[in-house]
Amino acid sequence: MNKTLLNIIRFVVLVLAQVLLVNHIRLGGYVHPYIYVIFIMLLSVTMPKWQVLTLGFVLGFCVDMFTGTPGLHAGATTLMAFCRPSVLRLVSGHQKLENVHEPNIGQLGGPWFLRYVACLVLVHHFALFFLESFSFRLLGQVFLRIVLSVPVSVFLIMMILYLFDLGKKKESH
Amino acid sequence: MYNLRRFILKHHFVILFILLEVISILLLARSQNFHRNRLVSGTNVVVGNIHEMGSDVGGYFHLRQANKQLAEENALLRKQISVVTDTATNTYTLLDHDTIYEYIPARVVNNSTGMANNYIVINKGKVDGIKRDMGVISSEGIVGVVTDVSLHYASVMSLLHSKSFVGVRFKNSQQLASLRWNTGNYRFGMVEDIPTHVELHKGDTVLTSSYSFIFPEDMMVGTVEDPSVSSTDALNKAEIRFATNFATLRHVYVIHNLHKPELDSLKANFLDK
Incomplete structure (x- = not known):
């Protein structure tokens, strides 16, 4: 129950932060960072996959309501949620995820998390910018957007995750 | 029938994924038309209000620039009015129609x-x-x-x-x-x-x-x-x-x-x- 509440708060805060703050970041017109995908990244590893998928769709749809682009973010986050199990397997390698419930930096380490975040952000941005242009006419621009936005998103997401983990440690000590 | 059920249960993850992606792409394709879906065009009341709250806060940081722009526009309009009133004198008055x-x-x-x-x-x-x-x-x-x-x-x-x-x-x-x-x-x-x-x-x-x-x-x-x-x-x-x-x-x-x-x-x- 407590966990559900935490997830709801995370959901609302991340969507609002995305549409009210991050969407207004303008660096030359090509850089578009997206941080709301943190929600999907931090969902419990043991959560049924179909639930992650549904939550991904709902999350994307909520962002779409604000940006006025029905189906755009929903499509991208759904694909990202679909890829999450494979990405988890890919970045973990031999490392066991058995006693990990919620992916966190403290338990899994910075490098693991960086790989995890980078893979998922790449999937998400790739889908997002392709769906957005809705054609292959502007391929060059789409790739430029992906190449420039992914590092910024990853950087912002890692910063946010580190800030939150620091907060947790202080509380527990 | 039993086989179908087993198939769906076995592949529910992939089926749900395809279903959600199809919904997304259909929504997106429809929104590419000139006239768009009201619910998600960013114009519904809840979304509009939240945006407006955000822009209220952000607006304070741009007051100086907004002021300057409006003052410049005022100056330009004043200049144009003076030209119109000079040439119009009494022979021509601006009517509503x-x-x-x-x-x-x-x-x-x-x-x-x-x-x-x-x-x-x-x-x-x-x-x-x-x-x-x-x-x-x-x-x-x-x-x-x-x-x-x-x-x-x-x-x-x-x-x-x-x-x-x-x-x-x-x-x-x-x-x-x-x-x-x-x-x-x-x-x-x-x-x-x-x-x-x-x-x-x-x-x-x-x-x-x-x-x-x-x-x-x-x-x-x-x-x-x-x-x-x-x-x-x-x-x-x-x-x-x-x-x-x-x-x-x-x-x-x-x-x-x-x-x-x-x-x-x-x-x-x-x-x-």
């Missing part, structure tokens, strides 16, 4: 510049007299066209849209051409369909043409930035710098063309024959 265009002031509550298709949401809607296909300008230049209206908000297709198309005219040569946006950069647009004999220079002014029922004639569009964009066609292209800075857009005017119903009915008659 001489007014073709009405301007409805509005504030931008949401805006994007970095996508391939950008939309702007403004805080005026049906109750303020906003209708579809009305032009939107800022004090610097033209901005876009209203595509969707709710009670209190409207969404505007920005010039920064792959389907954006505006009839323009070069101030020097009077040459008509068309403006599109495919540069990917929010500062620059592309004027196409320019006959090769027309000489272009950097800094030439581009204005709206008189053939558009959306924008009044001679509205500022931008200036030529790169006249030498090569093209294999018989027609030239030129890159222009938009007069409007879309990244800092806050105050806009929606243009109400009072003669539009008349023009539309004329056009409809023409099409019937």
